[in-house]
Amino acid sequence: MRRELNRAFHTALLITVSFNAVAAQQALRWGADPSGGAPYVFTDPAHPDQYIGYEKEMVDLLAAAMGRHPEFVPSDWETLVSALQRNSFDVIVNGLEPTGDRAQQIIFSKPYYIFQLQLTVRKDENRIHSLSDCSKHTVATLGNTAASRMLQQQNIPFRSYEDPPGAYRDLELKRIDAVLMDVPAEAFYARNNPKLKPAGPPFFRGLYVIGLRKGDDKLKAEVDAAIDKIIIDGSLEQILKKWGLWNDAQVEFQTSIRQGVKAELGHIDMTTATFNWRDALLRLTRAAIVTVLIAFGSMLIAVVLGLPLAVGQSNGPKIVRSFCTVYVEFFRGTPVLVQLLFLYFGLPAIGIAMPGWLTALVGLGLNYAAYESQVYRAALEAIPKGQWEAAYSLGMNPVLAFRRIILPQAFRIALPAMTNDFVSLFKDTSVAFAISVWELATAYRELANASGQFLLLGVAVSIFYLAMSLPMAHLARRLEDRLRNRVPETVDLEEVAA
Amino acid sequence: MIRVTDLRKHFGPTQILKGISFEVAPQTVVGVIGSSGSGKTTLLRCLNGLERINSGTVECGKVRLEAKLSKAEYRHRVRDLRREVGTVFQHFYLFPHLSVLANITEAPVHVLRRDRKSAETEAYELLESVGLKTAAQRYPESLSGGEQQRVAIARALAMRPAVLLFDEPTSALDPKRTVSLRTMLRGFVTRGHTMIIISHSIGFLNGLADKLIYMDSGEIVEQGPAEQILNDASDARTRDFVSQAS
Ligand SMILES: Nc1ncnc2c1ncn2[C@@H]1O[C@H](COP(=O)(O)OP(=O)(O)OP(=O)(O)O)[C@@H](O)[C@H]1O
Ligand SMILES: [Mg+2]
Numbered sequence: 001m002r003r004e005l006n007r008a009f010h011t012a013l014l015i016t017v018s019f020n021a022v023a024a025q026q027a028l029r030w031g032a033d034p035s036g037g038a039p040y041v042f043t044d045p046a047h048p049d050q051y052i053g054y055e056k057e058m059v060d061l062l063a064a065a066m067g068r069h070p071e072f073v074p075s076d077w078e079t080l081v082s083a084l085q086r087n088s089f090d091v092i093v094n095g096l097e098p099t100g101d102r103a104q105q106i107i108f109s110k111p112y113y114i115f116q117l118q119l120t121v122r123k124d125e126n127r128i129h130s131l132s133d134c135s136k137h138t139v140a141t142l143g144n145t146a147a148s149r150m151l152q153q154q155n156i157p158f159r160s161y162e163d164p165p166g167a168y169r170d171l172e173l174k175r176i177d178a179v180l181m182d183v184p185a186e187a188f189y190a191r192n193n194p195k196l197k198p199a200g201p202p203f204f205r206g207l208y209v210i211g212l213r214k215g216d217d218k219l220k221a222e223v224d225a226a227i228d229k230i231i232i233d234g235s236l237e238q239i240l241k242k243w244g245l246w247n248d249a250q251v252e253f254q255t256s257i258r259q260g261v262k263a264e265l266g267h268i269d270m271t272t273a274t275f276n277w278r279d280a281l282l283r284l285t286r287a288a289i290v291t292v293l294i295a296f297g298s299m300l301i302a303v304v305l306g307l308p309l310a311v312g313q314s315n316g317p318k319i320v321r322s323f324c325t326v327y328v329e330f331f332r333g334t335p336v337l338v339q340l341l342f343l344y345f346g347l348p349a350i351g352i353a354m355p356g357w358l359t360a361l362v363g364l365g366l367n368y369a370a371y372e373s374q375v376y377r378a379a380l381e382a383i384p385k386g387q388w389e390a391a392y393s394l395g396m397n398p399v400l401a402f403r404r405i406i407l408p409q410a411f412r413i414a415l416p417a418m419t420n421d422f423v424s425l426f427k428d429t430s431v432a433f434a435i436s437v438w439e440l441a442t443a444y445r446e447l448a449n450a451s452g453q454f455l456l457l458g459v460a461v462s463i464f465y466l467a468m469s470l471p472m473a474h475l476a477r478r479l480e481d482r483l484r485n486r487v488p489e490t491v492d493l494e495e496v497a498a
Numbered sequence: 499m500i501r502v503t504d505l506r507k508h509f510g511p512t513q514i515l516k517g518i519s520f521e522v523a524p525q526t527v528v529g530v531i532g533s534s535g536s537g538k539t540t541l542l543r544c545l546n547g548l549e550r551i552n553s554g555t556v557e558c559g560k561v562r563l564e565a566k567l568s569k570a571e572y573r574h575r576v577r578d579l580r581r582e583v584g585t586v587f588q589h590f591y592l593f594p595h596l597s598v599l600a601n602i603t604e605a606p607v608h609v610l611r612r613d614r615k616s617a618e619t620e621a622y623e624l625l626e627s628v629g630l631k632t633a634a635q636r637y638p639e640s641l642s643g644g645e646q647q648r649v650a651i652a653r654a655l656a657m658r659p660a661v662l663l664f665d666e667p668t669s670a671l672d673p674k675r676t677v678s679l680r681t682m683l684r685g686f687v688t689r690g691h692t693m694i695i696i697s698h699s700i701g702f703l704n705g706l707a708d709k710l711i712y713m714d715s716g717e718i719v720e721q722g723p724a725e726q727i728l729n730d731a732s733d734a735r736t737r738d739f740v741s742q743a744s
Binding site for chain 2: 395
């Protein structure tokens with residue numbers, strides 16, 4: 001007992017001491033997106049509490065060369081630049097490419113890696129052999145990368161993904177036809193996949209640099225010196241070899257550094273898609289159209305499907321009644337986001353792979369059908385029993401009475417609530433960004449992250465939403481007015497009657 | 499025209515109608531009187547199939563409802579019955595989403611499958627006969643109670659029923675309108691309709707009904723020619739009711 005206590009005390013002391021020693025060193029806080037981030041930095045499958053990756057190892061070396069201790073700040077790829085500006089960390093090390101947009105917001109270190117792009121297709125693909133065959137096929141890539149900008153410039157239809165695994169999985173599921181990705185990620189996620197194959201050789205040369213806050217010139221000098229050091233002493237070469245990333249491009253690049261040639265950004269292709277408003281508005285418009293289509297499509301499903309649900313739940317036989325109740329409670333009781341993720345990622349397991357926009361449309365439709373059914377139910381119950389009886393007494397059968405007498409009145413009662421639901425459905429289309437559908441919210445996130453124009457783009461996107469939802473509310477009000485009974489005319493009927 | 503034999507109706511354990519029998523001759527008016535809760539409305543609802551009878555028969559024209567019929571057969575006969583019988587409810591139950599004209603043409607067009615043009619022409623004639631021709635395009639909400647009632651009458655007549663059932667037709671009318679309603683209904687009788695009218699107003703039935711039925715707690719206490727019930731009832735309860743009501 002006493003010995004154990006003693007040991008615990010010693011351990012505690014040891015931890016404190018070593019902690020102090022580390023704390024004495026300055027930290028190098030570095031930000032990167034570890035989700036689907038192999039081989040840059042990612043969660044070690046063998047030790048889920050640890051991060052591994054070639055850039056992780058590289059940062060360890062850099063930090064050592066700088067006399068600092070590395071501190072990893074897991075972050076989100078799309079928001080790396082703004083997180084850096086908010087001082088969440090000191091440097092971005094995440095296969096970051098220098099671009100004109102980013103140059104306006106942050107500064108860059110020397111390059112440390114030359115990357116290439118690789119186009120990947122399904123094994124049975126025989127139409128696509130290079131990027132030039134893709135003008136009529138959808139190509140997937142990561143948002144806000146050299147690859148995505150190249151696709152945009154060449155007017156190739158593309159979809160942005162959050163991480164490489166998602167893109168390659170959708171390629172397998174035939175939701176898209178090709179993936180364009182930086183070679184490091186392609187090598188890790190696609191090269192050994194038996195269902196996929198490369199389309200043509202790697203092409204294009206771009207640079208990975210480290211991103212720093214503007215004004216952090218002292219740190220930049222430190223980082224640049226450290227990069228030179230690990231290239232010249234060959235330790236970076238070792239890491240790259242270990243990760244299978246050593247190739248001709250690196251040989252050329254590192255040799256020139258060792259010979260004292262300054263790496264000039266001009267030597268290498270740079271995808272300088274600078275942000276321009278005309279382009280952004282065009283893409284926002286496209287996103288707005290997608291948003292509208294999803295909203296209308298899913299409202300149609302909801303309005304149509306809600307009716308049998310309502311009738312089934314109120315008047316159906318017992319089985320139908322309990323089915324409808326379970327349906328309604330399930331869709332109202334679980335988050336729509338989870339439902340979408342399930343439809344998108346879960347259903348392919350049983351062979352149903354819908355494209356993202358269709359998933360969003362169907363998912364939101366199924367979800368809102370549950371809400372509409374309750375609106376209908378309340379409306380139907382609000383119709384006096386006498387309306388049914390009057391219809392029956394005139395010889396109508398239940399179906400005719402329902403269709404001609406009850407439903408129109410219920411619709412009139414339900415309309416305000418339905419309008420409300422439609423407006424919120426309209427806004428709920430934004431959850432589709434979770435399954436990479438290019439609707440307004442996704443567009444805002446991507447464009448704003450690429451440009452840093454969170455404020456102005458935010459205003460623009462809000463205007464888009466309002467420009468669509470206000471006319472809708474107005475239309476609905478007009479419809480309500482039309483359905484409401486007309487103002488009585490000023491004819492004295494009593495006189496006519498007498 | 500109508501023959502009701504030993505009609506019984508209960509809701510749960512409570513007997514509401516305890517063996518009702520009466521007949522209505524064609525082109526006559528039968529008034530049903532009786533205190534509140536005596537079962538008049540329930541009787542009426544049995545006569546147009548809104549309540550299923552528990553025992554006895556209802557015959558109307560060629561249709562014969564029997565308590566012992568299977569559910570499907572009963573429903574089938576109720577459908578036929580409703581071709582013979584039109585109902586004007588106490589609260590009218592006009593269709594608020596339809597114009598006056600559409601209220602009247604709705605059933606002829608969709609149930610009888612008559613063509614809309616001729617249904618509308620006839621609807622205008624009916625509206626004229628109830629004195630509401632100019633209201634065709636208005637909506638029920640904007641009509642007075644008396645006007646709504648006349649639309650309800652026209653709506654029922656548009657199905658050309660042989661028999662009209664009325665539940666408390668005078669409850670929404672002032673004395674002057676009561677008199678003009680009586681005149682109007684008399685007119686419909688001369689044109690061939692038969693009527694059963696529930697009313698609390700003896701004054702209204704006096705001169706309109708050919709025959710009166712006095713009900714009390716689910717039973718017919720006395721029935722006979724209106725003259726006799728009003729002036730010379732044989733049962734003391736009837737005499738009491740009539741003298742108190744008039
Ligand atoms: N659906 C029902 N369930 C249970 N009881 C009912 C139902 N309908 C009517 N009753 C009962 O049957 C009795 C007769 O009702 P009914 O409406 O036929 O009376 P009434 O003679 O029309 O009365 P009033 O002159 O007040 O209109 C009442 O006691 C009423 O409470
Ligand atoms: Mg009554």
